[in-house]
Amino acid sequence: MPFFDFIQTDPQVSALLSQELDRQRRGVELIASENFTSYAVMRTMGTWLTNKYAEGYPGKRYYGGCEIVDQAEQLAIDRLKDLFGVEYANVQPHSGAQANAAVFLAVLQPGDTILGFDLSHGGHLSHGSPVNYSGKVYNATFYGVEQETGRIDMDKVAATAREVKPKLIVCGASAYARDWDYPRFRAIADEVGALLLADIAHPAGLIAGRHLADPAPWVDIITSTTHKTLRGPRGGIIMMGKDKDNPWGRTTKKGEPIKMSAILNSGVFPGMQGGPLEHVIAAKAVAFGEALQPSFKTYGAQVMANANAMAEALVERGYQLVSGGTDNHLMLIDLSNKGVTGKTAEATLGQADITVNKNMVPFDTQSPMTTSGIRIGTAAVTTRGLKEKECVQIVDWIDALIRKPDDEQVQATIRKEVNALMEQYPLYPMV
16 A cells, blocks of 8 residues: 555645655754654554544543553553553653643642743743743743853752742753753752652653663653654653652542552543544554664664764864753754854755754843754664764764855755765655
């Protein structure tokens, strides 16, 4: 069956799909939150499981006919628990932001204080940004990085926690290039009586591959997406290293303590979502199975090697990296010393088929729609098969383009070179 098997019934959509596949094939994808799923993951999402409504959880559904999707969802749960070595997993959240929303709903009351990583310093919207539900429903307070180092000062985090006394502390980011000190966050949370949530959306695949610190022994709850370094379908998950009785003394009608797993499950359904996307959950199961293979650990190591190669090459060419380098798959580049805004850099690189996203840097003087920086990551190019040599070549192209952001000839020349390189690393050749 051809992949675009509905081309006769909807040629307009089919044409757009073909155009997007061509865009992905010919370009260098450096957006840190993007990756390329396997063909198996992608095709699983496009199956008849999308037809099945299945409110509830395996074995406890509100609809009939769930015998098969129960098995698929349980397989995803079991594989995820095995992958991260955790006791509890929920695979139903539609996204990382909804996973966070479900956790907040489950463990907080409106107006409770949360302490999260400042969005303007590399945090995430769902960690308390005033434009997000998390900053509207809850009393959001923040910690950030130091201007001199671009790193989090844990002593200042502790001081802020003592001052604001949060009910929940969030560690995790969308644009922070360093690993996290989970034991110290645990100590701070214990001191002020807070729950501790690790949002590992970006480094999840690197944590699963045992390349970065594991939050499971230290935090109360873990949330993540499944599509960044984990290389699965777009979606969210919630995990706990250990299940335990809830800390608020909530009991069943029989007076038995309610487990945290039950409280978190209720935050997802019925609290935040209705019917789960069983076709996506099956695709998550496929991705988790892939991540359990030895080759995935090798992939993660190459992701980090490529990131380090790019970071070193950028520094050698005079670029300022927030925090001076990277421990993971991404880096945040401050372009202030280059006289180019993030918006201009994103557009210029895009003309050469190099895709990045403009991004605010800590203490940015530009607006969020302009920014002083760009964020880049190596998960997607590593999936394509690129290694350190090619990543350094990409840095040379980036440098040439940023040096002459208005030179259309430079853009055209590099675009041809980019396209020629990526032809050597076919994307979905079976299509």
